[in-house]
Amino acid sequence: MLRSGNGLNALLVTVVVICSLGVVASQHKARKLFISLQQEKEQAQQMEVEWGQLQLEQSTWATPRRVGEVAEQKLQMHVPKAEQVKFIRVEPSGQTKKQP
Amino acid sequence: MNYAASAHPDITAKLPGWRATVLFCVLLAGFAGLVGRAVYLQGIHDDFLKKKGDARYSRVIEVSAHRGMITDRNGEPLAVSTPVESVWASPQDVEADRGQIKKLSQVLGMEMREVQNRLFNISRDFVYLKRQLPPDQVEKVVSLNIPGVLLQREYRRYYPAGEEAAQTLGFTGQDDNGQEGLELAFQERLAGKRGSQRVIKDRRGYIVEDVGSLREPKHGEDVRLSIDSKIQYLAYRELKNAVVSHQAKSGSVVVLDALSGEVLALASYPSFNPNNRGNSGSKAMRNRAIADLFEPGSTMKPFTVAAALEEGKVSFNTVINTENGVFRLGGRRIHDTHPEPSLTVAQVVQKSSNIGSAKIALSMTPKALRQHFSNIGFGEPSGSNFPGEAAGKLRDAKAWRPIEHATISYGHGISVNLMQLARAYTIFANEGELIPVSLLKQDIPPEKKRIFSGRTVLAVRDMLEMVVSAEGTAPLAQVAGYRVAGKTGTAHKLENGRYIDRYVASFVGIAPASRPRIVVAVMIDEPSKGEYYGGQVAAPVFSKVTGAALHSLNVPNDAPLNNVIIPSANIVKEEV
Numbered sequence: 001m002l003r004s005g006n007g008l009n010a011l012l013v014t015v016v017v018i019c020s021l022g023v024v025a026s027q028h029k030a031r032k033l034f035i036s037l038q039q040e041k042e043q044a045q046q047m048e049v050e051w052g053q054l055q056l057e058q059s060t061w062a063t064p065r066r067v068g069e070v071a072e073q074k075l076q077m078h079v080p081k082a083e084q085v086k087f088i089r090v091e092p093s094g095q096t097k098k099q100p
Numbered sequence: 101m102n103y104a105a106s107a108h109p110d111i112t113a114k115l116p117g118w119r120a121t122v123l124f125c126v127l128l129a130g131f132a133g134l135v136g137r138a139v140y141l142q143g144i145h146d147d148f149l150k151k152k153g154d155a156r157y158s159r160v161i162e163v164s165a166h167r168g169m170i171t172d173r174n175g176e177p178l179a180v181s182t183p184v185e186s187v188w189a190s191p192q193d194v195e196a197d198r199g200q201i202k203k204l205s206q207v208l209g210m211e212m213r214e215v216q217n218r219l220f221n222i223s224r225d226f227v228y229l230k231r232q233l234p235p236d237q238v239e240k241v242v243s244l245n246i247p248g249v250l251l252q253r254e255y256r257r258y259y260p261a262g263e264e265a266a267q268t269l270g271f272t273g274q275d276d277n278g279q280e281g282l283e284l285a286f287q288e289r290l291a292g293k294r295g296s297q298r299v300i301k302d303r304r305g306y307i308v309e310d311v312g313s314l315r316e317p318k319h320g321e322d323v324r325l326s327i328d329s330k331i332q333y334l335a336y337r338e339l340k341n342a343v344v345s346h347q348a349k350s351g352s353v354v355v356l357d358a359l360s361g362e363v364l365a366l367a368s369y370p371s372f373n374p375n376n377r378g379n380s381g382s383k384a385m386r387n388r389a390i391a392d393l394f395e396p397g398s399t400m401k402p403f404t405v406a407a408a409l410e411e412g413k414v415s416f417n418t419v420i421n422t423e424n425g426v427f428r429l430g431g432r433r434i435h436d437t438h439p440e441p442s443l444t445v446a447q448v449v450q451k452s453s454n455i456g457s458a459k460i461a462l463s464m465t466p467k468a469l470r471q472h473f474s475n476i477g478f479g480e481p482s483g484s485n486f487p488g489e490a491a492g493k494l495r496d497a498k499a500w501r502p503i504e505h506a507t508i509s510y511g512h513g514i515s516v517n518l519m520q521l522a523r524a525y526t527i528f529a530n531e532g533e534l535i536p537v538s539l540l541k542q543d544i545p546p547e548k549k550r551i552f553s554g555r556t557v558l559a560v561r562d563m564l565e566m567v568v569s570a571e572g573t574a575p576l577a578q579v580a581g582y583r584v585a586g587k588t589g590t591a592h593k594l595e596n597g598r599y600i601d602r603y604v605a606s607f608v609g610i611a612p613a614s615r616p617r618i619v620v621a622v623m624i625d626e627p628s629k630g631e632y633y634g635g636q637v638a639a640p641v642f643s644k645v646t647g648a649a650l651h652s653l654n655v656p657n658d659a660p661l662n663n664v665i666i667p668s669a670n671i672v673k674e675e676v
Contacts, residue, residue: 031308038307052166052182059177059260064333082580082661 158311159301165292166255167276168320170269170283172329173362173541179269179283180258181276181320185238185251186231194219194248204249207240208233219249231274232256257283261329263371264336267387268327268539270487271374280385282325282539284487292320324541326362331355334648335365339622342641343369346627352389353641354522355649356619358529358610361537361546363484364618364649366390366519390486393493393515394604394623397591398452398573398634400511402528402560404461405449407472409556413463414445416559420456422448427455430502434458449563450572452588454510461509462502469509470497475551476527476534482519483536492516511591512599518606522621525608528564528585529616532557561585565613568639570665574607577639578664579647581657583613586620586642588634593626602626607638611646614658620646 071077141149170179187208196204196219205215208230218227232254233241241249255276259269270281277291278284295317300309335353343351355365368388372380386392408414425439436453448456461469473479479494492515495504504513519537526535533548552560564585568577573588586609592599608621622638622645631637 034309035306049183052180055177056180056182056258056260059180063260063262064330065262065264065337068333082664085581085661087657 157300157302158298160296160298160314161307163295163297163317164253164255165294165317165319167257167272167292168290169322170286170290171322171324172327172332173325173364174328175324176260176329178259178261178265178325178327178329180260181255182258183253184232184234184256185241186254187229187233187238187241187249188252189219189227189229189249190225191219191221191227191248192225194246196246196249200244200246203244204229204241204246207237207244259374261332262375263373264367265327265329265332266371266374267368267385268332268366269374271377281387281487282323285485285539286323289323290320293318326357326360326364326539326541327366328364328652330652331645331649332365332367334652335645336367336369336371338641338644338648339367340369340371342622342624342637345629346624346631346637347629348624348637349626349628350383350388350392351622351624351641352387352392352518353623353645354389354518354619354621355645356522356526356535356537356621358526358535358616358619359545360542361523361526361535362542363519363537363539365645366539387486387488388625389518389621389623390482390484391488391490391517392625393490393517394606394625395514395591395594396511396516396521397589397604397606398454398457398510399521399587399589399606399608400509400514401449401452401457402564402587403473403476403524404457404469404509405445405563406527406552406556406560407469408445408460408464409559410472410552411464411468414460416444416446416562418445419443420445420448420453420459422453422455422459425455427458429458429506432503434506446563446566449560449587450566450569452510452567452573457510458506461506466497466500466505469505470494470500472551473508473514475549476524477520478514478516478524482517482523484519484539486519486539489519490517492520511589518621518623521606521608522619525610525619525621527551528557528561529610529619530557561610561613564609568609572635573633574635574639574642575665576635577607577609577642577646579611579643579650580664581659581661582611582647582650582655583659583663584609584611584643584646585613586610586639588639590632590634602628603632605632605634605637607634607642609642609646611650612655612658617653617655618646618649620649 167181169177169181171177201216201219202212205212208215210230215229218229221227229249238251241251257272257276259266268281270283271279272283273279278287283290295313295315297313298311299307300311302308335355339351339353342348350368350370352368353365354363356362357364366387366389368386370384372384419442422436422440422443424441425436427434434454436455438451440451440453443451443453443456445456445460447453448460473494479492481489481491494514500508507513523534523537527533531554532550532552534551535548536546538546564587565583566572567587568574568584574586577584577586586607589606591604593602593604604623604625605627606621606623608619610616610619620642622641624637624641627637
């Protein structure tokens with residue numbers, strides 16, 4: 001009676017110790033994972049910030065004003081004059097016909 | 101001294117029994133008190149200790165939420181918030197030597213004395229050194245690593261379109277709240293709501309566990325405007341050129357989509373740089389198309405004529421006696437610059453005859469005329485919900501004297517803003533229905549209000565097309581490849597209740613005339629380089645903005661490209 005009781009106690013103690021070590025280990029793991037989650041979140045936010053800045057940069061480079069200036073000054077482009085424009089009418093048959 | 105020796109030997113040292121009892125009771129009570137306190141702290145009032153415990157490691161942190169973006173109708177960003185850091189110091193914790201302070205003041209671009217004063221101002225625990233720094237400067241501050249100098253994240257608003265749409269978009273204050281313009285109008289939707297979160301931090305300040313969210317952060321909504329940034333740019337550019345070359349005080353342009361009532365462009369000049377407001381005055385910040393009232397002058401005539409057509413008082417070809425240029429009414433005289441013995445109703449509009457317009461107005465009762473004007477939306481806000489809109493004045497018909505009855509027909513004695521005027525012309529751009537204007541992109545067709553019959557509108561539109569012919573007041577409004585229709589306006593300005601020799605030149609038109617897509621309204625205030633007629637000053641702006649906008653919208657041509665006929669003679673001037 002006494003002997004088997006001791007054995008049971010020893011077993012229970014072992015189980016308790018293993019369980020508590022398990023709790024500690026999983027808690028540690030959870031915290032580690034949480035920290036990496038936190039880092040990922042931070043990175044995501046960082047990226048969102050960068051995305052906003054890139055959008056801003058793109059729209060600053062691509063303002064109609066700048067596009068117009070580059071086209072006219074750097075690329076020597078201009079809006080075609082009326083006499084340079086020819087209309088092409090597409091007939092229902094798919095053929096094209098020059099308009100006078 | 102030996103007390104025992106001096107004590108009386110005959111008295112036995114017998115303690116009374118009650119002393120032990122009393123002592124026992126006192127100890128018992130003390131113990132009971134302790135037990136009670138322990139039970140109280142652990143069982144009943146347990147949250148107190150829990151709170152104390154939590155305070156050692158649990159923290160509530162703020163979760164920031166950004167302000168929504170404002171985009172144009174195609175999703176191009178017009179206002180974007182991006183985080184920046186502000187440098188602040190806690191003077192009690194600052195430890196820095198002269199060299200560090202010198203470097204810090206160089207990075208921040210501030211006087212060394214100023215930095216020093218702020219850093220060592222012990223009477224305060226929080227002092228900003230510099231707000232809203234760009235990222236590269238922030239890095240330098242961090243690398244200096246001065247204890248007590250800290251960073252705080254804030255949001256700053258950027259406006260890629262710059263001055264072109266500055267008054268329309270408005271701006272935000274230091275705390276990223278809307279202060280003017282659409283930023284203010286849509287504050288509710290744009291503003292993000294900060295959240296807060298309870299976390300457990302370890303000794304080194306890292307967050308190790310997320311206990312729970314107290315308040316979810318709510319990011320601001322994006323707002324998609326009806327503005328088309330390309331057309332906005334074109335409108336601003338042409339407006340600026342015109343205001344500068346005519347040495348005018350100011351000007352504004354409104355471009356409306358004739359089908360949906362959406363505002364495609366809303367520009368005013370002078371403007372300011374919203375990314376660096378500096379000390380630009382309130383003059384530059386006014387959205388003149390909405391906040392400024394002016395007497396519309398002859399741009400009102402089409403409505404007078406349309407009302408008369410609607411009432412059946414006149415028809416397209418009714419001949420009006422225009423009295424050879426001078427018409428007496430109630431002791432006052434109404435003039436025409438180009439005296440004619442008689443004009444048809446269509447020619448009254450084409451040549452902008454005041455006498456003709458007055459006579460047409462007098463054929464109707466004041467009440468009927470006023471009712472028409474009020475239906476068109478004059479004297480009430482345009483419904484754009486823009487902050488600071490001036491609604492304009494349309495006086496009660498009972499107070500009209502005969503001369504006022506006549507002058508209101510050509511736009512004197514009534515005040516409007518440019519947005520109202522542009523909206524009113526949507527009536528002529530469709531089959532006689534007034535379209536509500538909107539600064540937001542609309543997905544469903546708007547609810548329209550019928551004002552005039554289709555027949556009336558087509559007749560007036562034909563007259564408006566005659567205005568831009570070589571015989572009209574605005575041949576300079578012609579656009580290559582498109583038929584356009586519109587009306588000039590030139591009005592004396594009012595000062596202290598009297599008309600003075602300074603003018604507001606305007607032009608409102610619709611294009612293409614065969615199947616209208618846009619309404620463009622131009623107003624130039626006080627052109628002072630000789631030319632001041634609407635047909636000379638405002639019409640060219642209309643022509644350029646309209647041509648470019650129609651190209652940009654890919655509207656098919658409804659006229660050959662060589663349709664523009666510039667008259668050799670002087671432009672027909674209108675009476676003002």
